[in-house]
Amino acid sequence: MKRLALLWLALVPTLACLSAPPIVVVDRATVLEEEASGSFDDIERQLLRAGLAARPVPLTPAQLEALGLLPPPLVDHTGRTAADQVDSLLVAHCIGEGSDGLLADTRSSCHGLAWSEETERLVDQVNQARALLWRWMQSQRPGISVDELRRAWQRVHARGVVCGGWRQREDGSWEAKQC
Amino acid sequence: MLKRLPLACILAALLAPAALGQDDEPDDGFHRPDRLTAAMGDQFLGQLAPDQKTLYFVSSRNTTSEIFVQDVEEGRSRRLFDDGADVTWPRVSPDGRSLLYVSFRDVATGQLCVRDLPDGEGRRCLDASEGALEAEWIDASRIALVSRTSIRGGLRVLEVAVGDALHSCPLLDRDVTSPAVSPDGRWLVYVPIERTSSEVGPAFAAHAGSSLEALRLDRKGPPLPFRLDLPGLTAQPAFSRDGQSLYFVQFYVDSNGDGIADASDHGVLFRVPFPTDRDDAPAVAATAFPRQLTDSGWNCEYPAPAEQRLVVTCSRRQALDVYELPLSGELPSDWDDARLQTGIELSDRRAEQLLLYRRRLALEPGIEGRRLLLVRLVRLHLDFDDVDAADFYAASIAKLPDPATAGLSRPLRILVAHRRAVRDREVGREVASFGEASRRRLLELRPKPGDSPPSLALAALIRSEIADSLGDVGTSRRELDSVEIGPAIPRPILELFYERADALYRRLDDREALWSACQRLAAQASLPPDARMQYALAAARTLVRGLPASEAEAALAREARRAAAGSELAFALGLQRATLALRDADPPPPQLDALLSLYRSQSQPDRRRAVVLEVVERAAQVGADRAVELLAQRYLEDVPKESAERRRAERLYRRALVGRAFRRLGEGKPEAALADFEAVVRRTGGLESALEAIHLRLERGESSEALLAEGTPFGPGIPKTVDDFVRAYLLARRLPHLEGSEHARVAHEARALLRSDWAELRNRRLARALYGSVLAQDFFRTGDLADAERANAQLLVALELSEGNPRYRAMILGALGILQTAVGNDRIALSYLEERRRLPEADDPEDLAVDLTRARALFHVDREAEAALAADRLLERTEKIPALRAFRPLALDRAALYNLAAHHFDRSLELYGDELAALGKGASARNRFVARLGHAASALGAAKPELALGDLADAQGLLGDPRLAAAIAWRPDRAVRAHDRYALILAGLRANAHQRLGQLGEAARALEDRHAAFAHRYDLTRRDDDLRALVLADSRLAENACRRGDVRRASDWIGDAVSRADALAIRTTTPISADRLDALWFAAELSALDGASLPFDVKGRIDGASSDLARTHDPAWRAWEGWFEVYLALGLK
Structure with a gap:
């Protein structure tokens, strides 16, 4: 019945009647917590104070690499x-x-390097330059298709x-x- | 660009961190901006008072913009005053006794106001119809105010006299922004702005001019425009306190990649001399070489120079904060050319390289040297796609005449134009015209009379590049082949040649051509040895790239026979042979000896460096760690301590050994790891290695006290900062075990140690984190929110400094989460803790604390189901990991509670059962009681009322135990005894359990007990909540009576409920409330369906309520409205 349903709603606070009435002074x-949690003050305090210690979390290199985070390089490559x-x-x-014949x-x-927007741009630039090269090659050898020239170039390039x-x-x- | 408030410009977030890798311990000596503010929201427009200790700034932490004041040493801030509306633009008077600002309280377009300092009282405002935009003090009693006459009107500058009231008179009728007044009051400098449209006011649509203007305030005269020798736009001038310099912001890098460098890009800070005592000060500024203060990786604006520091507003990670840095900027003033050059070689950030090159340019005395450095700057800016800046520097070359390198400017500017066109084509702009424009540039690059050999070579290189981009590979190749390499060609041009050759010949797979080009470069006597070496190494790599090992060896041997003995090329070929022989992760000792011999046999520093770097790189590729460590160590031993090369050697050593140490830790070899960390500390003084070493010693059983007693755990010769930091850390380790005055003493000592080296430590994340940790421990002891605030500030700065290091970020995120939860900011805490959770866990108590805190925070923001899940995970960890087992009772209790709160009754029943089983005889009375209570509630929720009744009987028995009374501690301000409150809870649960079992009589008795307890409580407290609880209790009893068939009793109870609901409505002035309506509803049911006779006019009350509800038109009451109509129709008494 509706009245039971309504009263059930009213009862819910009392059912978890560990709870306070609908409007409370504290949340x-x-x-x-005050009513129903156990008192483990000492170990809780010990734990929380440990959590405040200024000690870096000992994440292993494998964990970091799994996150895609790489250690700083041994040698800086500024002239590449x-x-x-x-x-x-x-x-x-x-x-x-x-x-x-294109970069993929x-x-x-x-592994060991991070992908970035710059990587994408570099790959695009290289691939465009290669495409232009093959077209130029074809302009020098009109009797041979671009595809054949591309394959020939790719064989030499692979070496x-x-x-x-x-x-x-x-x-x-x-x-x-x-090698 | 700064976010725009109604009229003021503030920085908008542009800088997003690219955490592609972990960062290293900072060792470059830069004085990076040091953060002063740390709070939610944005902090900006900071300015130091004349006392150098008080900072004023705007903060949006409370949603509105307010002015805050902060003690710079203490780090705590408070709102200075409440204006009742947004305020902005705080400026302290020269005597420090007044503060001007712009208020939006009474005037929507802004009103200039002044208050007294330090208390912020004495508000007085300019009574004017014009809107106030920006203002600066002329002296202690006058202000220059930029105001706007109307929405479409122009801007003008007013002089405002400050006394008990403010009075203004016109000063300058001109559209300007960013006024700056010199300390002696003689000059007003500003940015003139031009309207984009005559119809729209300049405040809405304008752009800054490309120059500044200076106006004398002490005599009449026209404004003097002056343009600073920089690319881009100039803004926000500010005078130094000594009146000798002008600071300003320059926008000249295209940081947002939109193709235009403007005020929406990163602001870079500069300084020029502006001797205000001279009449030609603007001319001095215009001809000076501006000193760059920040690198373009930072986005900083609104410089506010103080006596000894420069305060700025910077944007980092989507937020604004106030920072400070030395008046001379990021680069120490005493760095010479050699130091700058090393910095360039070791920097992997172009923004920093630009800063370093500009400083080299400032120090370079010779014209040729300056021209060549300008070529470098052009190339760097082109790498950044900063075409406007590149063009500026290319044009600047022409202003420095040098016959030996004449003609460089023109081809460089054509190169810039070509790169701009290429970029435009990439993004789909100007595609159709690209070919024609490129061919035109080719024509423009034809040699002209007077072109020097370097410019001819440069032009050929650029023609090669343009032809390449047109797809004319043949022409491109011919142009490149035509370049004559000789002693007349300076190094920057040779670098461009190499770049072009490498690009084209490698694409054509013409190994011979590239080898030949590198050979020629390696043989250039005009190049310094280290540069020749680089090309020799490139030649060697070219020779063998991609070849099978045997062919590579043969090629190297063949060319080594041909190479001139003792030449860089001969050396490079030999080095390449040695490195290629390194193929295994575990090379045999003879091979390692051979590598060391090769190193030792080199007497020249650049060759030694080459051996180290090439072998280390190869060894790292094949995993030959031993080779890396041997060479790194040897190199460090050989490089003199005070040399510029020392930094490179230390960095290599540190990275090699720290990397190995962490690998060893991961392999479970702590002693070996400790040896590595200690070695790094002794040889390089690394702070972070010191901490890792200390922690390992603590883990193996040494005590903090013993280590403190050692004095200097790493031996003599360690920098004082490291020693002090270690001592502070060891002291801080003791804090969790101390209380009272001893805690305070040790905390004070730790803080004092850190502060004694604060000038060096303030920008070190570990120091900030440790300082924050000590303050947080103080807070846990004292409960003083001021300590929490200070701790929070330090930890936030540490977090920003740890952007590239996940180990530190994890630590600091956890600490911030714990701190924020402790002060009740659970949602803020969760933002940190969720970010922490994205990083891996560690199996230690510190990490468990983070999990516990996260579960608790979730619980407090009403995400009970997630809290339960988190607590279950917490419990699982304590059960699986031996080091965490001691915390199982706590985890079990929390898991049970959060599952109960989430209504996962079966699970909470199981957990409370486990907890009761685990609670031994030594367990506290309270814990046994609450566990039993939780078990009862869970049983009820799990539809096991009989089990619940058994628990409740036990709990009732425990409640009567006097030992429990002592153990039940509650908030001291609660009027109701804890015992009575639990009695209420038990009665309620008992009633529910009996009700479930159909034992209505027993339920009624429990409800009556409960009702009596509520009535007693209400008598004590007279609180609305308790009256409401009584209404509910009345209603429950009425419902129970009704179910028992006792209509008369039901009527009595519901009569009481309605009566109390009426009283509550009067007390709370809420005539319509759910409580009251529910009571009336039940009364209507009793009357209509059961024929009950109630002690009040039900029909009249329902009629009235129905009318009231109809008048509100509120859908929230629709259900009641509907049912009242039904009951009225059924007939009520």
């Missing part, structure tokens, strides 16, 4: 060219030399890919170049 949670950066990204498997985004395999660099096999899978 409900505080009242509940764009091509050097591409090599570093290839070795870290963040990008790969695709079988189509393989960030899911990335110079940095050792350990990520590259695509014929079957589409990826491997690190062994």
Whole structure:
């Protein structure tokens, strides 16, 4: 019945009748704590004061790397060219030399380096430059298609890919170049 | 750009941290801005009073903009006054006795007001129809005010006399912003602004001019425009206190990437000389070389120079705060060219490199040197896509005539234009015209008479780049091949050559061409040895890139035979052979010896450095840690302590050994890790390594007292700051075990140790975190909110300094969460704790404390289900991790309570059962009682009323135990005894349990007990809450009587309920309330359905209530309205 339902609503505070009446001087949670929580003052105090200690949390290198957080590099690379950066990204498997001759985004395999907006821009720039190169090659060899020239270029280029660099096999899978 | 308040400009958040990696301990010697304010919301427009200790600023922590005052040493702030509305633009008078500000209380467009200091009383305002925008003191009794005549009207400057009242007269009829008055009152400097449209007032749509203007205040004369020698826009001038310099903000980097450098980008602080005692001060400023104070990675505005410090407002992480830094800026004034150069080599932030290069430019005496540094600046700005700044510097080269390098400016400016076009094309702008414009630039780059060899070479390089971007690879190649490398070509041009060659030849896979280019560069006698070395190493890498090992070895051997003995190239080839031989993570001892021999055999510092860096990099790639550590250690031993190279050596050593130490810790080798940390401290004085080492020693059983007694745990020769910090840390470790005066004494000693080195420690995150920790411990002892506030401020600064280091962030986030929860700010606490939870857990009590706090905070913000989940997780950790087992009773109790609050009754029943089983004979009476009570409530919720009744009987028995009375501690301000309150609870639960079992008679007795207790309580307290509780108790008894079939009793009870509800309505002046309506509803039911005769006119009351509800038109009462209509229709008595 409705009246029971209404009264149930009124009863709810008394059911958890560890609780205070609907309007309280202190908040409900505080009242509940005062009424119903056990007294473990010593260990609680000990625990909370420990939590205030100025000691860095001992996260392991593996934990940090799992978060994508890398330790500072041993050697600072302030004079790197764009091509050097591409090599570093290839070795870290963040990008790969695709079988189509273009750089591919393989960030899911990335380790030891972080992916950023700049990485994306670099990859775009390199790929655009390569595309322009193939078109130029085709302008020099009109009888050969861009695709053939691209494949020929890619075969030569593969020889110079940095050792350990990520590259695509014929079957589409990826491997690190062994030297 | 700063967020715009109605009329004032404040910084908007632009800087978002890019935490791509962990940062290292700061070692670069920069004096970065030091945060002064730490609170919720934004803090801005800070200014120090003449006493140098009192800071005034605007804060939005309370939603409105208010002016706060803060003791800089103490760190605590308070609102200075309550104006009753938004206020802004606080400015302290030169004598420190008055404060001007802009108030929006009475005038929506802003009103200039003044109050007395230090108390903020004596408000008086300018009675004017014009809106006040900005103001500055001319002297202690006059103000220059920028005001707006109307929405569309122009701006003007008024002179306001300050006395008991404020009176104004016109000073300058001109659209201006950011007025600054010199301390001697002679000059007014401002930013003239031009209207974008004549229809719209300048305050709404205007742009700052490209120059400042200066006006003499002590005599008549026109404003004197002067333009500072910088790219971009100038704003917010401010005079130094000694009247010799002008500080200002420059917007010249395109930090937001929209292609335009304007006031929506990062503000960078500068200073120029402006000797106010000279008539030609503006000209002096215009011809001076502005000193850059902050790097463009910071976004800072509103400089407020004090006697010894510069106060600024900076934007970090979406918030504004007030900072301070030395008057001379981030770079120490005593850095010479060598130090600056090392800083450039070791910096990985372009913004810092720009700052360092500008300082080198300021120190460079020769014209050729200056021109070449300008070329560097052009390149750096182009790397940033700051094309306007790049063009400025390119144009500046032409102002420094030098026949040897004549003609550099023109091609550089063409390069800038080309890069701008490339960028535009990338974002889809001006695509169609790119080709034609590029071909035009190619024509413009044709050689001209008088071009020097460097400019011819530069032009060829740029032609190569432009042709490349047009897809004309053949032309690009020809141009590059045509560049003549020779002694006449300066280093910056050779660097550009290398960059172009590397880009093009590698794309063409022309190994030979690149090898040849690097060879030529390595042989340039005009280059210093270290530069030749870099190209030699590049040549060696080019030779072998991508080749199988045997081919690489053969190529290196072949070229080594051809290379000139003793040349950089010969050395590089030999080094490449040695590094390529390093292939395993565990190289055999002979190989390590060979590497060390190679290092030792080098007498030249740059070759030693090359060996170290190349081998370390290779060793790191293959995981040969031993090689890294050997070389890093040897290198550190060899590099002289006072040399510029020492920083690089120390950094390498520290990173290598700290990395190894943490790996060893992860492998469970604490002793080995300790040895590494101690080695770092002894050799480099690393503060953070010192802390890790101390902590490991504590973990292995040494006591804080024993370590303190040692004096200097790391031996002699350690910097005092490290020793003092360690001592402070050890003292702080004792605090959790101390109380009373001993606690206070030790805390004071720890703080004193930190403050004795505060000038060096203030920007160190560990020091801030430790200081905050000590203050927080004080708060836990004293309960004084002032201590909590101070602790919070320190921890917030520490958090900002720890942006790139997750270990420290985790620590500080946890501490902030615990502190905020302790003062009752549970939602704020949760923001920190949730962020903490995104980082991994640690299996220690510190981390458990964070979990406990998080569960509690969730509970307090009514997220009971999440609190229960968090507490369950807490309990699981105490059960699985041996180090945490001691905390299981606490975790069990909290898990039970939060699950009960979340209505997870089965789970809470189980947990309370476990808790009762775990409570041994030694358990406190209170804990046994509340656990039994919790068990009863859970049983009831889990539909087990018989079990609940058994618990309640036990609990009733415990309640009668005198030992429990002593143990039940409650808030001392409660009028009701804890015993009586528990009696009420037990009666209520008993009533519910009997009701569930259909034992209405027993339920009635329990309800009557409860009713009597409520009535007694109300007699004591006379509180509305308790009267309301009585109404409910009456209603429950009426319901119970009704169910028992005792209509007469039901009528009596509901009559009482209605009567009390009426009394409550009168007391609270709420004629319509749910309590009253419910009582009437029940009465209507009794009357209509049971035919009860009630002690009041039910029909009349329901009629009246129905009419009242109809008048309110409030959907909240619809249910009652509907049922009242039904009962009226059914007929009431």
